[in-house]
Amino acid sequence: MAGYPRSYFKFAAALSLALTAAGLTGCDGLVGTGTPEHHQRTTEPEILQRGERLYQLHCAACHGDQREGAENWRQRNPDGTFPPPPLDGSAHTWHHPYWQLSDMIRYGAEARGGTMPSFEDTLSEGDTEAIIAWLQSHWPDAIFEAWVRYDRNHPTREDWERDMGEPWVTH
Template sequence: MKPLIVATGLLLAGGAAGLAALLLQPPEGQAVIDPNDARLVDVGLQIYRAECAACHGMDLEGQTNWRERNAAGRLPAPPHDPSGHTWHHPDDHLFAMTKYGVAALAGGNYQSDMPAYDGQLSDREILAVLSYIKSTWPPEIQDRHDDINRRFRAAQD
């Protein structure tokens, strides 16, 4: 469906599920994370170092005990290397989590230290960071992620 039609239907239907579906729609023409675009990856590395590395680590290693809630009840920053779960999510979800924050997508009173980068980073900058992250994964993990994207997009049609 075209984004305008989807947005109109969601506005008429209302509800949190409709809003979440709208948020998961990346900007048209910019939805693909591209680890093979050297210029995009280089820009992404610079932004990652400035905006993400403080929590996710300079080597994408994440924080210790990232699967266990801390004293505040929040999950520490996960790794973005192959040991983490980043590659388990399709591009559309990774983009939306980065742009709008995890809490906006999880709904309810979900608490996360992950900030929303909407208004701080452009869509292209978000995709650059995600492209950098994906570029660090071994080919077999990139292939598995590509398969996740294919299955996700086929389910959207």
Template sequence: MVALTLLWIGKDVYHSVSQPRGFYIDPSDTHHVAYGRSLYVSYCAACHGSKLEGQTPNWRERGANGRLPAPPHDASGHTWHHPDSVLFDITRNGMVPGRTAPEGYESDMPAYASILSDEEIITVLAYIKSTWPDDILALHQEVNRNEWSRAQH
């Protein structure tokens, strides 16, 4: 069953990754969302909160180490401000200064490329997006469309 699920997910990932201009993670895919939720609980909730609420209520204020705490992934955070391709890149590779973070930026966000497969990362992001209200999903889809438009030019 797990092998069939991963094969099915892999098909979707191949189509998404092979067409970067239209990279889209579907939050209505119940299989992705269910599997992603279990992975989120195992790998993300310790920092981002079991209810996606973030590490601290003051997630915009730097801690003693000078770094920002893990932000919320619910509608109150800024996750939805980033296109799916950037969310995938941050999760897979961590915060990379000059690519997914400002130059010199330091973060406690680890890279998950050696921990989770690309398919599993996509399911986690599908779960996160599935918790957003319709108005936030619509705004996020506009963020995706803007990125796709820029990529075509």
């Protein structure tokens, strides 16, 4: 997913704009040719089951069986860290582009002062993709659409860093 060159996204954005202008966005075939795969939610049962199994095994202890997060997730712990947020679409997970969601799951948040552990040695790229697919399969449509727009505007780390005016620290 991280491998798309920037020009590709410019092309995808232009194409999607052109199609919107032409009133053709309802045509999946056409839009699909210029859009990264993750901009459409998968309905593949194998991927979703794999994502759910891995989530329950590795993530549910902190983020909750129903992806509801900690009740007081907005409030800092006494040591200044934050509790695990919900991943069910009710929090701000949609405000992380695809590369950033993958990065967070792969490397955790310790480099940014958080407590989310790294899964670099536990989960493969395919595992991470399956978990994200499963999580997103539960997001309300409006949240997923907002996420797609956000992802389209920040397709790479460089885009995000430029917009935020700060580096994304991984290690």
